[in-house]
Structure formats: C-alpha cells, structure tokens
Amino acid sequence: MIGVTGDGRSITGLFGTAINTARDASEAALMQGAGMELGAAAVGWNAGGIDVVTKLLTVTSDTSRAAMGLETVTREGIGYTRRLVGASCARCVVLAGRTYRSPVAFDRHPRCDCEHVPASTRQLDLIAVDARSHFDDLSRDEQDRQFTRAGAQAIRDGADINQVVNARRGAGLSFASGRITKAEAEAIRNSRGGRARALPVTTEGTTRRGIAGGRLGRDSGGKKVAQQRLMPESIYQAADGDRDLAMDLLYQHGYLMERPRRARQSVSQPRQHTNTGNSVGRPPATSGPRIPPPHTPGRGTIAASSGPPQFPRLPDGSAMPFTPADVLPLELEDFKHIDGIDGMSGGHLQTSPPIPNATRFPAWVRGHAEVQEVIDAALANVSVIRLGRRGNYESRSLVDLHGTAMVVETVLDMDRLVVTVYPLSGDFVERVTPDAKGSMPRPLDLGGLQFDS
Structure with a gap:
C-alpha cells in the first residue's frame, strides 16, 4: 500500500507523468497560436495541476480502500458498504446503497471519493445508504444536475432510481441536437411508443430478464424487443405536457414498477404466459x-x-x-x-x-x-x-x-x-x-x- 498505486506502479513514476501532461498541453496550445509566455505556459501548468490532483485523490482513496479491505479479510464476519462523501455522481448514488460480504473492493471512476466502510455483516443493512433517500435530500437543482433534468423528473414522478440511472449505460444519440422530431413525437403519442425510431433510446434492460424487455414485447424471432426503449428525455418530450401519457410511457418502458392508477387502456399489457407452456420453462x-x-x-x-x-x-x-x-x-x-x-x-x-x-x-x-x-x-x-x-x-x-x-x-x-x-x-x-x-x-x-x- 505504501509507495505503490492500486495497479502496482510506483508513486514517483505516477506523479512524474504530470510533467508530460503539462508539456503536451503547452505544445498543443502553441500549435493553436497561443503565446508561450502567458497562454501556452498557463495551459500547461493548469493541465499538469489537474493531473496531479486527480492522481493524488485516486491514490489516497485506493490506499484507504486497501486498508479497509485488509480489515474485512482479517476479521471474521466483516463485510463492507460503499459510503458517499460530499457531492456524488448518479452512478455512485445507486451503488452506494449496496452491501458486500466479499473483501474485494469496488471499482471507481477517476476522482471518486466514495469510502469503503467495513462493518459487521449483521450491521451492514443498517448503515447502508438508501439511494432514494439521498435523492430526496438534494435540492431540485442538485437533483437535475446529478440525474439530468428528465431523469430527475422521472424519479420525482415515482420511477425507480436504479432503472433511470442504469438506462444511461445503453443510451445512444443519432443526431446532434439529441431531440426527437415533431413527427417522431406524434408517432409515439399515437402508438404509445410504437415503432417510431425516436432517440435518445437505450438498450439497457431490454433482454428477456429485464423489466422493460418483458413489457415491450419481442420481435418475431424472439431475440430483440419489438420496440425501442425510450429514455426519460424522449418520454417527456413526446408526452408534451400530457402527464397521463408520460406516466403510461414510464411504466411501459420499465421505469415505473407499478402501473399508474389512471393508466390509459391502450397501453400494452405486461407479457402474459400462455396455457400451453411459457418461455420461463414452467408448467402451464x-x-x-x-x-x-x-x-x-x-x-x-x-x-x-x-x-x-x-x-x-x-x-x-x-x-x-x-x-x-x-x-x-x-x-x-x-x-x-x-x-x-x-x-x-x-x-x-x-x-x-x-x-x-x-x-x-x-x-x-x-x-x-x-x-x-x-x-x-x-x-x-x-x-x-x-x-x-x-x-x-x-x-x-x-x-x-x-x-x-x-x-x-x-x-x-x-x-x-x-x-x-x-x-x-x-x-x-x-x-x-x-x-x-x-x-x-x-x-x-x-x-x-x-x-x-
């Protein structure tokens, strides 16, 4: 733990790369016409400083997690939970609610400040962070910043926070503005999600095991969903202020766990199994x-x-x-x-x-x-x-x-x-x-x- 990074490199060698980062940034600034005395030098110093701080924070957190991991391994009946520190990204928020009996530390993104907190396995559930409670404690502006405006609105409307955050892993955009056209929005309103090629969409949760995968149906071959899973951004844009339609679409696309009480009758029903056997291999x-x-x-x-x-x-x-x-x-x-x-x-x-x-x-x-x-x-x-x-x-x-x-x-x-x-x-x-x-x-x-x- 002392003198080396989490991947085995020396601390000296790791911080030494900040010099290369600063030099490369200065040279790039010179190529763009910045003067060396002020512009390019300032760019280099700034880039090098950011690089050093990022690596310092990462190494410090890695060392802390390694020490906590040793405590988990050496003491019987000890597991750990992931604890948030200060402002956190949406992905860290949903992961922080988990508890682990394994001594293997969690993966982190650069500058992640989440802590690896050991505790008796009997106490883990009591000290774990609840993602929804954390969300509710944030101001509306912080909710919109961490979870995006549409994602935060979906959560406030009752969507499962894990579904909203995880959906972004399989999201994609096919046009620069990231907005669907009026024709696409109209197609969604008329078909409740139909086959309109509306984006942004996501592939997350569209397998047979996923909630959205079960609600959206399968194609004739049974391998793909019959329609794309819309992101919250597309749902609210297509709904165009129609709250009932927005709630219907949030349910149909796997964000709401329970059907809205005033759901429209035209919304597709969840997949039903037939009496002649079913896809999960159970008796009729x-x-x-x-x-x-x-x-x-x-x-x-x-x-x-x-x-x-x-x-x-x-x-x-x-x-x-x-x-x-x-x-x-x-x-x-x-x-x-x-x-x-x-x-x-x-x-x-x-x-x-x-x-x-x-x-x-x-x-x-x-x-x-x-x-x-x-x-x-x-x-x-x-x-x-x-x-x-x-x-x-x-x-x-x-x-x-x-x-x-x-x-x-x-x-x-x-x-x-x-x-x-x-x-x-x-x-x-x-x-x-x-x-x-x-x-x-x-x-x-x-x-x-x-x-x-």
Whole structure:
C-alpha cells in the first residue's frame, strides 16, 4: 500500500507523468497560436495541476480502500458498504446503497471519493445508504444536475432510481441536437411508443430478464424487443405536457414498477404466459398445483388453486407488481451463488463448501434443476411476503417434494429474478456450525412461515 498505486506502479513514476501532461498541453496550445509566455505556459501548468490532483485523490482513496479491505479479510464476519462523501455522481448514488460480504473492493471512476466502510455483516443493512433517500435530500437543482433534468423528473414522478440511472449505460444519440422530431413525437403519442425510431433510446434492460424487455414485447424471432426503449428525455418530450401519457410511457418502458392508477387502456399489457407452456420453462397455469399436498400428518395442507398461483398482499396491503408466473428462471450464475462456489455466501447444498451458519437443503437437492424445482414449488405456495431493507421481496413457503417437507425463504428482486433461496427448517435440513466444522439438524418448524415482528 505504501509507495505503490492500486495497479502496482510506483508513486514517483505516477506523479512524474504530470510533467508530460503539462508539456503536451503547452505544445498543443502553441500549435493553436497561443503565446508561450502567458497562454501556452498557463495551459500547461493548469493541465499538469489537474493531473496531479486527480492522481493524488485516486491514490489516497485506493490506499484507504486497501486498508479497509485488509480489515474485512482479517476479521471474521466483516463485510463492507460503499459510503458517499460530499457531492456524488448518479452512478455512485445507486451503488452506494449496496452491501458486500466479499473483501474485494469496488471499482471507481477517476476522482471518486466514495469510502469503503467495513462493518459487521449483521450491521451492514443498517448503515447502508438508501439511494432514494439521498435523492430526496438534494435540492431540485442538485437533483437535475446529478440525474439530468428528465431523469430527475422521472424519479420525482415515482420511477425507480436504479432503472433511470442504469438506462444511461445503453443510451445512444443519432443526431446532434439529441431531440426527437415533431413527427417522431406524434408517432409515439399515437402508438404509445410504437415503432417510431425516436432517440435518445437505450438498450439497457431490454433482454428477456429485464423489466422493460418483458413489457415491450419481442420481435418475431424472439431475440430483440419489438420496440425501442425510450429514455426519460424522449418520454417527456413526446408526452408534451400530457402527464397521463408520460406516466403510461414510464411504466411501459420499465421505469415505473407499478402501473399508474389512471393508466390509459391502450397501453400494452405486461407479457402474459400462455396455457400451453411459457418461455420461463414452467408448467402451464391450468395444470393445477405444482406440488403435492404434504402427506405427513399434522403439517397442514397446501390448498389447490383453480387458477394460477398469486402472491399474498404485502404488509401494507398493496399487491405485488408481478405474479409467480412472471418470475424468471434461475440463471447458472445465480445457482453458483446459491451453491456458494465463491466461498463467501450461499452454501445451501450438501455438496457446497462449508460456510458458517448456512442452512442446507436435503441431499436430493443437488443441482441447478433441483433448486429450480424448489423455487417453483415455493412460488406456488407463498404464505407471506414483504419488501426487505435492501429493496428485495422476501417470501416464506411450505414446500413438500420427494417425501421431504421444508420451510423455504425465497428472495426476489425488482427485475423478477431469484436472488437466493434457502431452507429455514425441515426434513433432513441442516445448519452448518459457526466454526464450519460440522452441522446440526434443523427439524421442521412451521413458525418460520411468519416473519419476526
């Protein structure tokens, strides 16, 4: 950490490059006709000074993060969160709300002053920054400056801050002014987003896994979205003061999580799965209950449903923004997390590396297909669901498969993806000891079907 930069170069060599930066800036100024005594020299000194300050701030932050990282590695049960310092860019704001159990420090842009703050893993959720709260604390001018005027207005209108910020990663402009034409705006107003080639648009979130990708539909080949995803700038320009239309478009293009109460009937409905099978590889909705009723006496029964499974209401009485059938299949990378291959979290299979206090499924849950089977059964029989501190939906279910009954917790994110799934108790369920040298049985406890108050 002392005498070297984050990428291994010497501090002396790094700061020495500021001389080259100053010389190059002076020579460029001379080529443009500036006099050496005042113009070119001043340009060189300014460029060199900026270069030194930028590198000094970066090295100082890297050294601090390395020291914090060492504390995370050397102390058991320590993770970290990313903390904002002073004014921050929009990307840092949405990332600052995350917590990490891994000792690997986060990536930063030049002059980023965010801090790497270690804490007990039990306290991380309590000290983490909430991006929306940070946004609300800013003045309107600061909101517009950090998130752009249209992006900030979308957030004030209820859009998800992560969707607004992340959308800019896949944005593009095809004309110098960055504004859509009157004809394009009219086409959007008439078709609610239709096929008008209106820009700025974004490719972010338009895959099958993305919220916008699900709402905008797919082309005939099923590989691309049927229409472009508009940026907030295009939406407000096309709406031309029509708030109802703006809210409709914000929902349709994946920025609002819930449909506006006064949404227009002509807005496309979210993608529905047919009764002859669906793209997520789950049984058709009319096939009846996905899991058999428990056959062990005294455990209660799982009620059969005449229609597709539905989530129960959230604690505040509101409905979930999607149904169990909308949840996307478990990706291989997500399965690896549940398996605990990284050795930092998960570890819920009998074959997983031992992770302290991790609960493990019965031995028959041994691979990707079996974990998906548990997820399907859990989503078909959710007893209670809530919105957790980290913005994910946490649910509890009673699952009975292959002669084993379990109380299972499933965590879903706003994009309908399974973050994790693990057993709380049940037949042949085990919990790894704190020292990771053994395990203890966790017999079925139906009290786990409710959250602690």
